[in-house]
Amino acid sequence: MALAVEIRDLRKRYRGGVEALLGINLEVPEGEFFGLLGPNGAGKTTTIGITTGLVRPTSGTVQVMGHDVVTDFRAARRCIGLAAQELNFDWFFSLEDLMRFQAGYYGVPPASVKERALQLFEEFGLMDKRAVKPRELSGGMKRRFQIARSLIHDPDILILDEPTAGVDVELRHMLWDYLARLNREGKTIILTTHYIEEAELLCDRVAIIDGGQIITTGSPAALVAGQNRDGLVLELAGDGAAAAAALDGYELTREEGRLTVTVSRPELQIAEIVNRVTAAGATVQDLTIHRTTLEDVFMSLTGHSIDA
Amino acid sequence: MNRVGFLTLVGREVKRFLSLYNQTLVPGLLTTVLYIIVFGNSLGSRIGPIKDVPYMHYIIPGLAMMNVITNAGANSSSSLIQAKMLKFLDDILITPLGGLEVSLAYILGATLRGFLNGVLVILVGMAITGMSVAHPLEALVFLVVVGWTFGAFGLLVGIYARTFDNIQMLMNFFITPLVFLGGVFYSIDMLPPVWRQISLFNPLYYMINGLRHALLGIGDTPALGSLLVSLAMAALFTVTAATLFTRGYHIKE
Numbered sequence: 156m157a158l159a160v161e162i163r164d165l166r167k168r169y170r171g172g173v174e175a176l177l178g179i180n181l182e183v184p185e186g187e188f189f190g191l192l193g194p195n196g197a198g199k200t201t202t203i204g205i206t207t208g209l210v211r212p213t214s215g216t217v218q219v220m221g222h223d224v225v226t227d228f229r230a231a232r233r234c235i236g237l238a239a240q241e242l243n244f245d246w247f248f249s250l251e252d253l254m255r256f257q258a259g260y261y262g263v264p265p266a267s268v269k270e271r272a273l274q275l276f277e278e279f280g281l282m283d284k285r286a287v288k289p290r291e292l293s294g295g296m297k298r299r300f301q302i303a304r305s306l307i308h309d310p311d312i313l314i315l316d317e318p319t320a321g322v323d324v325e326l327r328h329m330l331w332d333y334l335a336r337l338n339r340e341g342k343t344i345i346l347t348t349h350y351i352e353e354a355e356l357l358c359d360r361v362a363i364i365d366g367g368q369i370i371t372t373g374s375p376a377a378l379v380a381g382q383n384r385d386g387l388v389l390e391l392a393g394d395g396a397a398a399a400a401a402l403d404g405y406e407l408t409r410e411e412g413r414l415t416v417t418v419s420r421p422e423l424q425i426a427e428i429v430n431r432v433t434a435a436g437a438t439v440q441d442l443t444i445h446r447t448t449l450e451d452v453f454m455s456l457t458g459h460s461i462d463a
Numbered sequence: 464m465n466r467v468g469f470l471t472l473v474g475r476e477v478k479r480f481l482s483l484y485n486q487t488l489v490p491g492l493l494t495t496v497l498y499i500i501v502f503g504n505s506l507g508s509r510i511g512p513i514k515d516v517p518y519m520h521y522i523i524p525g526l527a528m529m530n531v532i533t534n535a536g537a538n539s540s541s542s543l544i545q546a547k548m549l550k551f552l553d554d555i556l557i558t559p560l561g562g563l564e565v566s567l568a569y570i571l572g573a574t575l576r577g578f579l580n581g582v583l584v585i586l587v588g589m590a591i592t593g594m595s596v597a598h599p600l601e602a603l604v605f606l607v608v609v610g611w612t613f614g615a616f617g618l619l620v621g622i623y624a625r626t627f628d629n630i631q632m633l634m635n636f637f638i639t640p641l642v643f644l645g646g647v648f649y650s651i652d653m654l655p656p657v658w659r660q661i662s663l664f665n666p667l668y669y670m671i672n673g674l675r676h677a678l679l680g681i682g683d684t685p686a687l688g689s690l691l692v693s694l695a696m697a698a699l700f701t702v703t704a705a706t707l708f709t710r711g712y713h714i715k716e
Binding site for chain 1: 465466467468470471472474475478479482483546549550551553554555556557558559560561711715716
């Protein structure tokens with residue numbers, strides 16, 4: 156399958172010596188919904204920056220739809236729409252002007268995007284804000300406008316850097332639906348996030364990035380299967396020490412009265428575990444089955460939480 | 464070459480300064496009127512004609528050039544530093560516009576603001592003093608070339624600068640003295656010999672006297688020489704600014 160983005164041995168060392176990327180390799184096929192998952196400072200924004208032309212690579216290459224982002228930057232950049240993490244706009248102009256300018260910068264005659272601009276304003280609920288300047292928008296509206304504008308030149312690839320950071324639940328769901336639809340219609344979408352839920356819900360594949368390195372790549376389901384952290388969570392009366400002793404041989408973690416038993420197929424072990432604990436004189440107040448999340452995968456691969 | 468992108472960015476630059484006309488067009492006109500009234504009218508009668516030209520007429524080319532220089536320089540420098548500081552420069556850097564195209568678009572926008580200011584000052588000067596223009600075409604050439612020169616200079620400043628204060632300092636400590644010492648209000652023949660020699664090293668002296676020749680038919684230096692000095696400065700600043708911008712100096716990580 157043709158590759159939308161191909162990253163080879165990409166390194167970035169910032170002036171001042173910070174090594175943001177230690178030689179990463181990534182392939183994103185056309186039409187994929189791809190997630191770059193990692194904590195702040197992992198190298199996500201640097202990877203996006205080099206791909207879009209905002210940051211110069213120290214070494215290595217990035218190709219976008221077969222075009223090198225340095226030597227053939229015009230062709231490469233035409234294929235990309237970027238919704239950056241920060242919401243910074245040219246504050247002198249109305250949304251309508253900014254939409255026209257952005258189309259023009261991409262070489263699309265502003266007159267020919269009038270219809271498309273109106274359609275995007277409509278889809279993102281900004282029809283009545285067209286004549287307004289960005290600073291008069293709320294945070295959520297700014298995010299909507301930013302994503303709408305990144306689509307004005309109808310790029311093959313949409314890159315979103317933390318698109319749902321700081322937006323309310325309603326808008327988050329609206330964006331998720333919209334992005335899923337765009338992807339179904341054929342756009343390649345690459346998003347960076349440190350919201351595990353977002354990656355699990357939307358992405359065909361994710362790469363886990365930490366400390367400037369790709370730790371692993373795969374579909375959320377495959378990653379979860381490969382790092383099974385399923386288990387039972389018992390809430391016990393008291394400190395649970397007796398219960399823990401009764402479960403000798405299981406992989407356990409205990410926090411106060413909460414005992415987590417990591418075991419594959421936990422649903423088949425409920426009776427056995429509860430019996431043992433009860434026989435030891437402990438009282439089970441609550442019991443839940445825990446299914447492995449990307450958060451668990453991240454934790455077991457990197458040794459730390461994604462929010463750390 | 465991304466022609467549509469280039470023209471869009473030029474259009475953005477022009478629309479920006481036109482929408483800010485209270486800061487970009489009106490102040491120059493106002494100070495010009497004040498200079499003509501105060502210097503031309505009240506002091507001029509005591510200074511008397513220079514090279515057979517009334518003092519009130521004599522200062523108009525200098526005032527026009529002063530406005531071209533400060534406005535062109537301010538346009539590209541402030542536009543770029545705003546884009547850098549408010550971080551919307553990224554909106555341009557991610558597009559298929561090369562560093563040369565972005566540089567030339569900023570310079571051309573600045574040139575147009577400088578040119579427009581110069582023309583307005585000359586028209587106001589003509590209206591107040593009744594001066595007529597000796598070589599109109601030559602005047603237009605000087606206004607464009609000098610506007611371009613300082614548009615490119617302003618871009619260079621905008622690239623280097625990290626804050627607005629950097630720009631203000633450069634204007635106050637560098638451009639303003641050079642403009643005043645370039646003979647806006649006097650002929651260097653009126654200076655002591657040492658200062659006359661020093662003035663010859665001030666490129667603005669050639670630009671001001673070039674326009675003076677175009678407007679009044681007189682000047683301290685031949686017009687062609689003035690034009691060549693201006694063109695050389697324009698080329699120097701343009702190449703330097705465009706090269707730095709393309710390399711991403713103070714622009715990209």
